[in-house]
Amino acid sequence: MSTPDPTQSQVTPPAQGATAAKSYQPYVDAKWGLKNHWYPALFSHELEEGAFGSTKICGEPILLRRENNQLYALEDRCCHRGVPLSKKPYCFKEGMVTCWYHGYTYGLNDGELKTILAAPDDPLIGNASIKTYPIVEKYSIIWVFVGDADYAPIPPLESDLPPQESKDYAHYSPNLTDDDAIVLGIRRKGESNWRLAVENGFDPGHVLIHWKSPLVYAHDMAIPLGFKPTSDGAVKAFEDPDGPKGMMNMYPPDADGHSHYEPIFENTMLNVRASGGTPALGLRTSMWLPGVLKVENFPFPGITAHEMYVPIDDKSYEYWELLVKTAPTKTERDEFTDQYENYLRDAVFHDFNDDDLWARDSMQPFYENDVGFAEEKLCAMDAVIVAWRKLVARHARGIQTPPMELGTKRRR
Amino acid sequence: MSTPDPTQSQVTPPAQGATAAKSYQPYVDAKWGLKNHWYPALFSHELEEGAFGSTKICGEPILLRRENNQLYALEDRCCHRGVPLSKKPYCFKEGMVTCWYHGYTYGLNDGELKTILAAPDDPLIGNASIKTYPIVEKYSIIWVFVGDADYAPIPPLESDLPPQESKDYAHYSPNLTDDDAIVLGIRRKGESNWRLAVENGFDPGHVLIHWKSPLVYAHDMAIPLGFKPTSDGAVKAFEDPDGPKGMMNMYPPDADGHSHYEPIFENTMLNVRASGGTPALGLRTSMWLPGVLKVENFPFPGITAHEMYVPIDDKSYEYWELLVKTAPTKTERDEFTDQYENYLRDAVFHDFNDDDLWARDSMQPFYENDVGFAEEKLCAMDAVIVAWRKLVARHARGIQTPPMELGTKRRR
Amino acid sequence: MSTPDPTQSQVTPPAQGATAAKSYQPYVDAKWGLKNHWYPALFSHELEEGAFGSTKICGEPILLRRENNQLYALEDRCCHRGVPLSKKPYCFKEGMVTCWYHGYTYGLNDGELKTILAAPDDPLIGNASIKTYPIVEKYSIIWVFVGDADYAPIPPLESDLPPQESKDYAHYSPNLTDDDAIVLGIRRKGESNWRLAVENGFDPGHVLIHWKSPLVYAHDMAIPLGFKPTSDGAVKAFEDPDGPKGMMNMYPPDADGHSHYEPIFENTMLNVRASGGTPALGLRTSMWLPGVLKVENFPFPGITAHEMYVPIDDKSYEYWELLVKTAPTKTERDEFTDQYENYLRDAVFHDFNDDDLWARDSMQPFYENDVGFAEEKLCAMDAVIVAWRKLVARHARGIQTPPMELGTKRRR
Numbered sequence A, B, C: 001m002s003t004p005d006p007t008q009s010q011v012t013p014p015a016q017g018a019t020a021a022k023s024y025q026p027y028v029d030a031k032w033g034l035k036n037h038w039y040p041a042l043f044s045h046e047l048e049e050g051a052f053g054s055t056k057i058c059g060e061p062i063l064l065r066r067e068n069n070q071l072y073a074l075e076d077r078c079c080h081r082g083v084p085l086s087k088k089p090y091c092f093k094e095g096m097v098t099c100w101y102h103g104y105t106y107g108l109n110d111g112e113l114k115t116i117l118a119a120p121d122d123p124l125i126g127n128a129s130i131k132t133y134p135i136v137e138k139y140s141i142i143w144v145f146v147g148d149a150d151y152a153p154i155p156p157l158e159s160d161l162p163p164q165e166s167k168d169y170a171h172y173s174p175n176l177t178d179d180d181a182i183v184l185g186i187r188r189k190g191e192s193n194w195r196l197a198v199e200n201g202f203d204p205g206h207v208l209i210h211w212k213s214p215l216v217y218a219h220d221m222a223i224p225l226g227f228k229p230t231s232d233g234a235v236k237a238f239e240d241p242d243g244p245k246g247m248m249n250m251y252p253p254d255a256d257g258h259s260h261y262e263p264i265f266e267n268t269m270l271n272v273r274a275s276g277g278t279p280a281l282g283l284r285t286s287m288w289l290p291g292v293l294k295v296e297n298f299p300f301p302g303i304t305a306h307e308m309y310v311p312i313d314d315k316s317y318e319y320w321e322l323l324v325k326t327a328p329t330k331t332e333r334d335e336f337t338d339q340y341e342n343y344l345r346d347a348v349f350h351d352f353n354d355d356d357l358w359a360r361d362s363m364q365p366f367y368e369n370d371v372g373f374a375e376e377k378l379c380a381m382d383a384v385i386v387a388w389r390k391l392v393a394r395h396a397r398g399i400q401t402p403p404m405e406l407g408t409k410r411r412r
C-alpha cells in the first residue's frame, strides 16, 4: 500500500485552507467521532456489583450493568417507545433488564426482547432487540466497543491503546497496560468537539497556556517556548496493520544523540526567553486512535499521564485524565495513591489541565460549522496536527453518523 | 362511509414501522395539535371580573378577558407591530382593549380595530383586526375554540368532551358535564409533545410506573400487570357523526359477564405477580378528541378523573388534571372539596400523576423529529394506541399548521 | 438622482404588507446591521492606558487596545485556530499583541502576523493577518469603523453622527459633537434586533408606554397622545451627499409659526385626554444613519438625549444612552455631572427608558423571521418609520452579511 508519508510534512509548512482539508476529508466528517473503536465508559469503581450505570458515546446512549461480576452494555433506549432504560432500570430476573415503562425485558447479553412484563405471550417477544456493545474491564476502567453491529472480528482493546514501550528505553515511562501499573484519574465534560480536544492534547505549540501553572513554578520546570522539527524523524508514525495506530513527537534525542527537534528557547523580536531551570527528562508525547494521549515522564520521571477524549455528541466530549505508575507492592501503591490524592490530582488535573479545557472550548465556535478547517492558518509546528488528521483519515475503522433521533437511519 | 375498523387491530399485533405510520399520516403531521376543536384555557376562578388573562394553545397566543360577566378571547398579538397585548393590557372603554404600545384599540367581541389612541381618524381604523375565538364557560372551566376563522358552524363544546353515560350502568361514574358535578383540579406544563401525553393517558400497558405510588399502597389497590385484549370488543370506538369521537377500553366485563380483556396477573419468566388486595370496581378508561381522558371510578368508586393535554407548542402541552364527583348539596360539595384539598390533590395529581409526567417527557427525544413513529416496536397492548391514531386521522376537524412567526402564512 | 420623496408618505397612510417591504428591501436584509459605518465601541473611560477591551459589532468580534495613548482595533479572533485574543491578551512588545494559545503575534496597527512566539522563523510570518478597524476617540467615546477592508476613503466619524444645529435656533439644544459638550451615559444590551430598537427610538406613536414614568409625573410633563402629520414638512430628510443622512420629526412649529404636526390631545371614543401641565419646549427628534437618535431639549430645555443602537448580532443590540449639555466651565461640568449621577441617570435611563427596552424586546418574535415586515399593519403615524426604512435603503453604505462562523465567506 502506498500511503502518504505523514512525517514528511514535518519539515515543510502544512498546506492551508479548504483544499488541504480535502486531503483528510474523513476527519472533517468525523464530527460525531470514529466508530468501530473502543472507548472508556466508566471507571471500574463507578459501577458496583448489582448496579446500573449510563453514558453517551459518539451520540449513542449506553446502559451499563454489573451483575454477578459480569459486565453488560446495551443501547440505553427501549425499542418500544424510545425511553432511556437508565432512568429507572429494573432487574426482575438475572441476566435481564426490564424497562420501567411497559416492562419490555431484554437479555443483557444479546439485547433481545425476552418477555414483556404484562404480556408474556406477545408475538413481538423474540422479534425485537436493542443494540449490545462489546465490553471489557481492564486497567481500572470499563471499556465499550462502539460501532456497527456486524463489525467483526472485534479487535482487542489494546489495538486502541498506546503500546507498551520496550523497558530498554533509557527514560522508560509506564503504560496504562503495564503489569503492576496503578491507574488513578478523573473524568469530566468538555464543551468542544472531541477533535479539538485531541489536537490540543497533542499540540507541540501550546506551551504558552501552561506558563503560569503552579506546577511549573513549584518544580521550576524548564519548558522551551516550543519545538522546531528539524528532520523527517520528528514525528514517528505507527501504522503496523495489527497494532495500534498513532504518532509520537520525538522530543528527546535518539539513543545515539541524534535530535529531530530543536527546542526554541528565545524569541528575539519579542525579547522573550524560556524560564525554569529543571529540564524535563524523557518527556515524550504520543497520540493514538481513537484519541488516547500518552505523555511520558510527566509530571515527573516515571509517571505517565494519559488523556482520552471521548465524543459525547458533536459539541462535547468526556475528558479522561489518568496518572499511571508502576507500583508492584502495596506500599508503593499506597504511596502513589497518597501522592495523587493530596497533590497530583489538583496540581495536574486542575491547576495545569484546566487551562487546556478552556483553550479547547475557545476553538469551538470557529470549527463548529467546519469553517475553521478551511480558514485556519497553520504554521510548521502544526504539521503534526495535520499528520494526525491524515493518520485518522487513513486508519479510522469508520466515521460515526449523526444519531438516529436527528433523523438519520437507525444504526444496528 | 367505509371506515377501517379500529377495534379489529385489538386482537392482532399492530403493524410496525414507517409503513404503519402512513396509515394514520394526519396524526403524524399533527405536531402542533388539532384545529377546529374546543380546548380549556383557564379555570373559571383564574379570571376574575375585570381581569385579563392569557394562554397559548396550538401555538396561538390568546388574550382572555372577563368584563361585565362576559368572556372574550382574542389573538394576543397586536396587528400593528406584533406585541402581546397581555403584557400590559389597557381598558379605556367597555368592550375594548387597547394595546400598551401605540394605542391600537380592538373590539373585544369582533377583534376589529376601533380606534387608535393618538390617531382617532386614521384610515386603518375599521380596516384591520385580530382574530377572535369562540369562548364558553362551563364546568368550572373557560373553553376556547381554536381553529379557522371561517369554520362554521362552531360545534358545541360537548362534541369535544366525553359523553354522559347512562346512569343505568352498574358502576356509574360521573362525567364532567353532569348536573351537580363538582370539578376540582390543577393545570401545569409538561415538556413533551401533546400526542405523547395523550397516548400515555390512555395507555393500557404502563401500569408499572405506578406500582410504587403511595396511593396504591395506601388503598392496597389490586392492579393487574396489564390487560390482554381477547375480543374485538376490547376497545369500543365512538364515531357517531353528531357526537364526540372517542375510544373506550372495556376493562370491566359486560353486564352479561362477557369479558373483552383478560387481566394478566403473572409473568412466570420474571417470576412477578401483581400485588394488592382491593380490586378496582368499574375502572374504565376512555379518550376523546381532541385529547380528553376519562377514568371512571378512579381513584375510588364514584369519582371520575379527567385529564386534558392541550398543545402549547410542538414540544410542550398544558396538563389539566380534574377530579369530578356528583355532589348535589352544599354539604356534599364541601366534603368533597375538603377531601380534595387535604388528600386527593396530592395523592392523585402529585404522588401518582407525577410519574406520568416524567414518563412522557422521556419519550420526547425519540419522537421529536418523527423518528419514533417509524422506529417504535409496538406490542399487542398498543393496538389501542394505534386505533387512537387512526381515529384521530379519521375524525380530527383539522391539523394545525406551525405558527405564523415561524414563517408560515398568517392564520385568520 | 431621482429619489422618492420620503416626506410624501407623511400625509398618506403607508402601504402595507409584503409589497411595501419590497420598496425598502435592503433594510429587510440588514438583520446583521449596516456595514461601512462608524459605531461606538466603548466609553473612553472603559479603556485605560495599557488595557485591552473587547466588543462585538454587527457580528464581528473586536479587540481594543490603548497603548502609549494610541488606540487600536483588531479582529478578536486569532487567524491560527480562531480563538478570541481578548480571553487573555499578551503584550510582549510594544505595538503588538500575542495570542495566548500558540503565540501568534500581530502588529496592532496592521494586523499582520509579525512573529510566532515559539517559531520565530516560520514561513507563515508576514503572510497572514487579522482584520483591523479604523478607530477614533471623540466625544468621550471610542468609535470603530466596521466594514469592508477595501472600503475607501474612510468617511469622517461626523458623517455618521447628527450634525450640529445652527445656534440661531430658538430652542438650541447641544449636539454630541459641540465644543464644550459634556457627554455622560451608559450602555447595556437589548434583546431585539437593532432595527426594532431604532424604530422605537424614533417612533412618534409610542407615547403611551411612558405615561406612567416618574419623570413625567415629577415634572408634570404635558405629552400629547400623539402627533398627526399635517404637511409634507412634518418629516424633514437630510440627504446632503457629503453630510450625515437622517430624518427629523418637525414637532415644534417653524420660526414663522407654521406647524407641520397637529398634536392630538384627546380621543373621544375612548374618553382619554392628555394630562400634564408643562409643555415640552423645543422637543424635536431626529434619527441618523447608522442608528443615532437625537432628542433635543429632553428631559429639560438645554439638554440633549442621544441614543445609539449598535447591532451585536441578529437578535441583540448594544443600547447606548447619552445625555449631553454644553458646559464650558469646570463648575458647570461638575454641576451637570452631579445632576446626572444623582438624578438624571436613574430618572431618564431607567425609570423612563426601561419601558422602551421591554417594548422593543416584545416586537422581536414577530420580526425574527421577517414575518413582521409583511404582516404589520401600519398607520399614518408610522409613515416616518417607513420613510426611515427607505432612507436606510437609499443611503446605507453596505448591508452586513452573517458572520463567518455561520458558514458565510470570510470578510476581509
Ligand code: FES
Pocket: A078, A079, A080, A081, A082, A083, A099, A100, A101, A102, A103, A104
Ligand atoms: S418504552 Fe420501554 S417498555 Fe415501553
Ligand code: FES
Pocket: B078, B079, B080, B081, B082, B083, B099, B100, B101, B102, B103, B104
Ligand atoms: S404594537 Fe400595538 S399599538 Fe403598536
Ligand code: FES
Pocket: C078, C079, C080, C081, C082, C083, C099, C100, C101, C102, C103, C104
Ligand atoms: S490560536 Fe492563536 S496562536 Fe494559535
Ligand SMILES: [Fe+3]
Pocket: A200, A201, A206, A210, A356
Ligand atoms: Fe496542555
Ligand SMILES: [Fe+3]
Pocket: B200, B201, B206, B210, B356
Ligand atoms: Fe398513568
Ligand SMILES: [Fe+3]
Pocket: C200, C201, C206, C210, C356
Ligand atoms: Fe421611548
